[in-house]
Amino acid sequence: xxxxxxxxxxxxxxxxxxxxxxxxxxxxxxxxxxxxxxxxxxxxxxxxxxxxxxxxxxxxxxxxxxxxxxxxxxxxxxxxxxxxxxxxxxxxxxxxxxxxxxxxxxxxxxxxxxxxxxxxxxxxxxxxxxxxxxxxxxxxxxxxxxxxxxxxxxxxxxxxxxxxxxxxxxxxxxxxxxxxxxxxxxxxxxxxxxxxxxxxxxxxxxxxxxxxxxxxxxxxxxxxxxxx
Amino acid sequence: xxxxxxxxxxxxxxxxxxxxxxxxxxxxxxxxxxxxxxxxxxxxxxxxxxxxxxxxxxxxxxxxxxxxxxxxxxxxxxxxxxxxxxxxxxxxxxxxxxxxxxxxxxxxxxxxxxxxxxxxxxxxxxxxxxxxxxxxxxxxxxxxxxxxxxxxxxxxxxxxxxxxxxxxxxxxxxxxxxxxxxxxxxxxxxxxxxxxxxxxxxxxxxxxxxxxxxxxxxxxxxxxxxxxxxxx
Numbered sequence: 001x002x003x004x005x006x007x008x009x010x011x012x013x014x015x016x017x018x019x020x021x022x023x024x025x026x027x028x029x030x031x032x033x034x035x036x037x038x039x040x041x042x043x044x045x046x047x048x049x050x051x052x053x054x055x056x057x058x059x060x061x062x063x064x065x066x067x068x069x070x071x072x073x074x075x076x077x078x079x080x081x082x083x084x085x086x087x088x089x090x091x092x093x094x095x096x097x098x099x100x101x102x103x104x105x106x107x108x109x110x111x112x113x114x115x116x117x118x119x120x121x122x123x124x125x126x127x128x129x130x131x132x133x134x135x136x137x138x139x140x141x142x143x144x145x146x147x148x149x150x151x152x153x154x155x156x157x158x159x160x161x162x163x164x165x166x167x168x169x170x171x172x173x174x175x176x177x178x179x180x181x182x183x184x185x186x187x188x189x190x191x192x193x194x195x196x197x198x199x200x201x202x203x204x205x206x207x208x209x210x211x212x213x214x215x216x217x218x219x220x221x222x223x224x225x226x227x228x
Numbered sequence: 229x230x231x232x233x234x235x236x237x238x239x240x241x242x243x244x245x246x247x248x249x250x251x252x253x254x255x256x257x258x259x260x261x262x263x264x265x266x267x268x269x270x271x272x273x274x275x276x277x278x279x280x281x282x283x284x285x286x287x288x289x290x291x292x293x294x295x296x297x298x299x300x301x302x303x304x305x306x307x308x309x310x311x312x313x314x315x316x317x318x319x320x321x322x323x324x325x326x327x328x329x330x331x332x333x334x335x336x337x338x339x340x341x342x343x344x345x346x347x348x349x350x351x352x353x354x355x356x357x358x359x360x361x362x363x364x365x366x367x368x369x370x371x372x373x374x375x376x377x378x379x380x381x382x383x384x385x386x387x388x389x390x391x392x393x394x395x396x397x398x399x400x401x402x403x404x405x406x407x408x409x410x411x412x413x414x415x416x417x418x419x420x421x422x423x424x425x426x427x428x429x430x431x432x433x434x435x436x437x438x439x440x441x442x443x444x445x446x447x448x449x450x451x452x453x454x455x456x457x458x459x460x
Contacts (some may be wrong), residue, residue, distance in 0.1 A: 017439035021413070023420055051453055052446045056414040059395050060388065062299055064292045072287050072313050079317050080278060205434055 001149035007031045016029060016049045042124045075077040111129040143209040145172050145217045162225040168196065184220070270331055275323045283368035285318060290333075293416075294340055301344045302409045303400050311347060324381045330425055337418075341408055348404040383426045391452065398448035413438055 009013075012035045018024045019032055036043045164185030170178045178200045186192075208217035274282035294315050298308035318339050326335055399407050408427060412418045413434075421440075424431045 014439060017442050021420070021438075023435065041448055044315065048453070049442060050441060052442060052449055053414055055391065055449060055453065056395055056410065056445065057417075059415060061292075062296055064295045065305065067449060068309050069287055069291050071309075072316050073284060074285055074315050075313050076287065076320060077280075079320060080283065083320075084278070146280055148439050 007035050009035075009039060009042055012036070012039065013045060016042075016046050016124075019046070019052055020050055054157075064108045141211050145176065145205045145219055146210045147203070147205045160189065160195050162189065162192070162223060165222055165224045167220060167222045170219050172205050172207060172219060174207050174216060176207040177203075178203055186223075213225065236307065243355045245246075245359060260338055269328065272323070272326060272328065272332060275320075276326070286319070290302075290336055291316075294336075295339060297337070297411055297416065298344055300346065300396070300399060300415065301404070303396060303406060307347070311340075311344055315343050318343060330422075334418075334425055337412070337416075341426055342411075345404050394449055394452035397448050398445050401448050402441055402444055406444065409434060409438045414440070 012032055015024055015028055015032045024032070036046060043146055046225060164186050167184050168186075169182045169184050171180040173179045179201055183192075183196075205216040205219070209215065247453070271285070273277045275286060291312060294312045295308055298311040298315075299305060302308050302311060308393060315336070319336055326332070330338075337442065399410065402410065405427075411425060412423045412426060413420075418426065420431045423434045429437075
């Protein structure tokens with residue numbers, strides 16, 4: 001049965017593209033077919049649409065650059081590795097961030113605590129300076145007393161001839177002067193006593209310090225006579 | 229009596245329209261049901277699990293197709309190669325969001341055309357002309373002319389080269405939107421609904437844009453077709 005052409009050339013032209021893709025309804029297809037049977041111009045136009053479609057569809061596939069696949073895989077691999085790293089970093093941050101500040105503070109407090117504790121523990125080694133003049137225990141950064149070599153050498157140079165080693169315990173005040181002296185080893189004699197008095201009068205030490213402040217201290221001095 | 233005949237005619241028309249609509253729906257359902265079969269679903273899961281072998285397979289399967297469309301759209305092999313790499317990076321970055329609403333291929337093409345059209349818009353903003361030199365045989369062109377015959381005659385080589393040049397030139401004259409549709413339909417063979425999904429437009433828009441694009445292509449290729457002795 002022949003369907004009468006009832007569409008214009010313009011309408012037929014609009015249907016041509018979907019017609020060659022079979023994307024028109026049966027009615028539209030019938031109308032177009034009917035129109036084409038009467039219109040040679042539109043028939044040629046449809047034929048050219050089909051030719052264009054065939055030429056474009058028949059275009060040869062392009063050769064792909066040889067290194068494209070490899071380069072893409074490498075670039076993708078790097079991105080994936082970075083992503084894995086970022087993921088672990090994010091997980092790490094998420095887990096540890098809430099604990100970061102308390103942990104740091106804990107470490108600082110621990111170090112501070114151990115510092116104070118060790119200061120206290122090491123104080124007995126510095127027993128000479130462990131008490132100030134009022135018997136108050138001191139601890140912390142301690143510098144022992146010292147003395148210029150010349151003083152003791154000079155004193156030592158006029159020291160009596162000793163048969164045995166002489167050890168004395170001296171109490172130093174904050175000025176570095178000897179307040180009290182006590183023989184803890186060796187023999188006493190008039191010569192030794194005189195020499196010790198001279199030592200008390202003339203010796204000058206650099207006082208011990210605690211946190212930079214001079215404190216009382218106790219030192220032990222030993223003397224021996226070297227003969228020959 | 230005449231009323232009855234009109235009624236019958238209308239009923240017949242309606243029936244045929246319904247058949248047409250049902251055919252469309254059925255086709256769409258077939259397309260959608262075949263979207264993500266079990267094998268593809270497993271493959272997507274492997275991609276989402278960041279499996280090395282899956283990504284190798286993905287690149288191996290799609291890199292040539294991506295290069296073809298990128299080159300047809302951009303008209304430059306270096307830009308096309310760069311776009312291909314960027315497309316795969318975007319696939320990787322977005323694969324976790326892939327829910328299987330479309331086939332993996334359609335989804336990848338959607339990403340590809342999004343990337344390519346963005347590049348074209350960027351070039352347009354920069355006033356860069358992306359025309360293709362028809363005499364371009366320098367090293368960047370890499371002999372992009374395949375021939376059907378293994379031992380083509382000089383005439384076949386010339387014809388193939390001329391056809392390739394004419395098509396690429398005609399494509400380049402189209403706007404980005406029209407070029408996309410011609411490539412997707414006539415070269416890549418996607419259906420209207422798939423093209424609509426890839427480009428994010430309606431099927432009706434696909435139909436009208438494709439008609440206009442083909443009309444423009446017909447004008448551009450007129451000389452080539454007449455030389456080839458084809459109907460115009």
